Every structure is written in structure tokens, then in C-alpha cells.
Amino acid sequence: MNGNSIPDKEIVAIILYTSCFFMVLAIFLIVFFYFSRKKIIQKELEKRDLILQYQKEQLHAVIVAQEEERKRIAQDLHDDISSKLNIVSLNTHLLSAPNLTEAETLEITENIINLTTKALENSRKIAHNLLPPVFEKFGLNAGVEELCEEFESSKAVKVHYKNEIDFDESDIDRHLHIFRILQELMNNSLRHGKATEIWISFKNIESVGTCNYEDNGIGFNSKNAENQKGLGMKNIDSRISFLNGNIKIDSQINKGISVVFTF
Template sequence: MDGPFLEDNGVIAIVIFGVVLLLVMGLTLILFFYLSRKKIIQKELEKKTLELNHQKEMLKATIVAQEAERNRIAQDLHDAISAKLNVVSLSANFLLEEENVTPKETDEIINHMLRVTNKTIESSRKIAHNLLPPILEKFGLGAALEELCDEFSNSKKVNVTSKIAYEAKRLDKDEELHVFRIAQELMNNSMRHGKAKEIELNFEPKKENLLLSYRDDGVGFDTENIGVLKGLGLRNIESRVSLLKGTIVYESEELKGVKVQITI
């Protein structure tokens, strides 16, 4: 009697142990998957938070850049347009109100008014060109970039070499304007801050993307401190690259120029 009874107890104990072991293993797996899933969700939340913060930073940079551009336009309008028109207005009032103006003085005042008016017209054209280059609207991005390079080279302050291989209408009008402003800002930075004498700009297709490669021989900067060095110009560039859903990579050393690669 004792033998079978002991054997039954042993079998029951083994079964109970097996069940308990399976439960423990099951609970362990559930806990493992729960913690793993929680960690994955936490990582995703952190990623989304970083993306949201980046978007907020880009939006803020865009707003700041727009406000700076508005202030610049307002200053240009005041200095180049309003001030000159005030001169014309004063001269016209003088001719109308003064009775003892000689014919010679009248001719001189009228000629002066004509010169100021012509300068005002030229200034208004330049302001309009800076807002939206006519060649970009009429002939597209490729022609606008070539004209931009020519304008900087013709200044005699810097030599610009370029290779533009852009297929017309590959980007829409707003995207083309973003690329143009990026190139314009890079060149302005090279001249104002980098003191560059040589600039190279290439814009061409690479597989399914568009690659804008930029290089200058200016003073450069330490890329490890780029976060500290980012002024309005660089933030404006990065906000436009973000709007194009592109990526930007800087390569630079102090006194060894700057290389920038933008993939769209």
C-alpha cells in the first residue's frame, strides 16, 4: 500500500512543481514583455518629445527669421524709398510755394528730383529682387542659382565656381525658393563671417535625392561648438532644410573653411 501511495504522491508533487514552474515562467515572460514594451513606449515617447522640441525650435527659428526679414525690408523701405521720396516731396513743395525761384534754380531742382526718383526706382527694384528674384519665377531654380553665383563672382570679393544640374520643376515653387534662400544664406555667411575668397556650389541629383554641396575657404569653425555658434543665419538654413524634409551635415575646422552637404 505504501509503495503505490508514495508513487502517487511523487507524481502529484512533480505535476504541481511543473505547473508552478510553468506559471512562474509564464509570469516571467509576461513581466519581461511588459517591461520591454514599457521601455519601447518610453523610448518612442522620448523620440517624439525630441522631434516635437526640434519642430518647436525650427518653428521659432523660422518666426525669428521672418521677423528679421520684415525688419530688414522695413529698414530698406525707410532708407531707400521713404527718405528719397521725402526729398522729392520737399523739392516739389519748394517749387510750388516759393515765388522768387529763378529758371536756373528751377532746372536744377527738377534735375535733382529726376535723379532722386531714378535712384528710388532702382532701389525699389533691388528690394523686389531680394524678396523674389524674377529669374526664379520665370526660368526656375537652376537659372536662379547660376545668376546668384555670377552676382557674387562679379562683386570681385569672392570667386564662385558652380555645377548646377537641376531638372526643371522637380521641386515646387515654394521648395525652389527654400533652396535658393539656403544657397544665398550660405554665400552671405561665407563673405560676412567666413571672409572667404573661394566658394564652390554644386546642386545635382543623387539617385532619388537632390544633393546640394557647398564649400568655402574661409576661417571655418569648430563643429563641436556649432550649437553655441548658431546664429540667425544657420538657424534659418536649418529651418528651411527641415521644411524640405532634408538633412544637413557640416564639416569644418578653424582656418580650414567650411563644407556643407544638404540632402533633399
């Protein structure tokens, strides 16, 4: 009987030790998964906060860009249109003055016609800058072609443009972002880069719309993040985000700029 009781005690002890081991293991796994899950949730929250912060910065950049554009339009309207119409008004009152000679009447009338013509031309330019009629009627490709012609008309830069994409005219809202990106890049090339040649090409790479942009300007150090934080670049980043695309900018001092973006 004593011989049988010893093995029973050993079995009970083994069961107890085994149960304790699995309980400790279970507690360890629960604690491990708890803290792991907590860490994952924390990282997800941090990622979400970063995304929200990025979206806020994009929205801020768009709002600032819109305000700058409104200021520019207001300035153009005040300087070009209002001033000319004020002079037209003054000249119109002069016509009602007594004892005007035929030559004076003719001169005042010619002034009114000339000023009115210039005011109309400037109002067309302002409207054209807001949304080019060619872009609205014939799409992105025609709009970019006209944009290139306008820059070349200054005789300061030669633009080489090539398109291998058949753009869907129903997607004009997205295409406007592409047009504005190119407009900003070309303005930067001419104003800041002092470029004399610009190359633009559209092509599909692995079914993804891609634009390659280059110039031969003075360039800048693209590795310095501060060089890519201007209002223009923030505006471009915002538009790229709306297009669900990516952008890569490469530039060196005196070696121009190379930009590739997808849309």
C-alpha cells in the same frame, strides 16, 4: 494497494510542482513583458517629446528669421524710400514758390527726377531680395546663376557654379528653400569667412538631389557645436528639415568650409 498509492502521490506531486513552475514562469514573463513594454512606451514618449521640441525650435528659428527679414525690409523702406520721397515732396513744394528763375526750376526738377529714379531702383532691389524675378520665371538654376553673378559683381569673390540636375519647375516652393540656403551660405562666406572663391554644384547621387558647397575662407572649428548655433544656421537647419534632407558641415581654421546637403 500500498504499492500503487505511492506512485500516484509522486505523480500528483510532479504535476503540482510542474504547475507551480509554469505559474511562476508565467508570472515572471508577464512582469518582464509589462516592464519591457512600459520602458518601450517611455522611450517612445521621450522620442516624441524630442521631436516636438526640435519642431518647436525649428518653428522658432523660422519666426525669428522672418522677423529679422521684416525689420531689414522696414529699415530699407524707411532709410532708402521714405527719405528720398520726403525730399521729392519738399522739392515739389519749392516749384510752387514765386519768382523762381529758369535755372532754379531746372535744378529742382532734375533733383526730383534723380531722387525718384533712385527710389525706384531701391524699391526694385528690395522686391528682388524678397523673390528674384528670374527665379520666379525661370526656376532654381537660373536663380542661382543670377545669384552667383550678383556676388561676383562685387569683385570681392569668384563663384564657380555647376549644375547636373534638371529641376522640375512645378516644385518651386521646395526650390525656394534651396535658393535661400545658398543665399545664406554665400552671405556667410563673404561676410564672416572673407572668402575669395566659392564652389557650388548640384548633382544626383543615388537618385538623391545633392548640393556641394565650398569656399576658401578663414573657416571655423566645426567640431565646436557653439559655432553652428547662430540664427543663420538655425534657419538653414529649418529649411533642410522642410526639404526632408540632411546637411553635413565640415570646416577648419584657415581651411574654408565644406557643406553637403540633400533635398
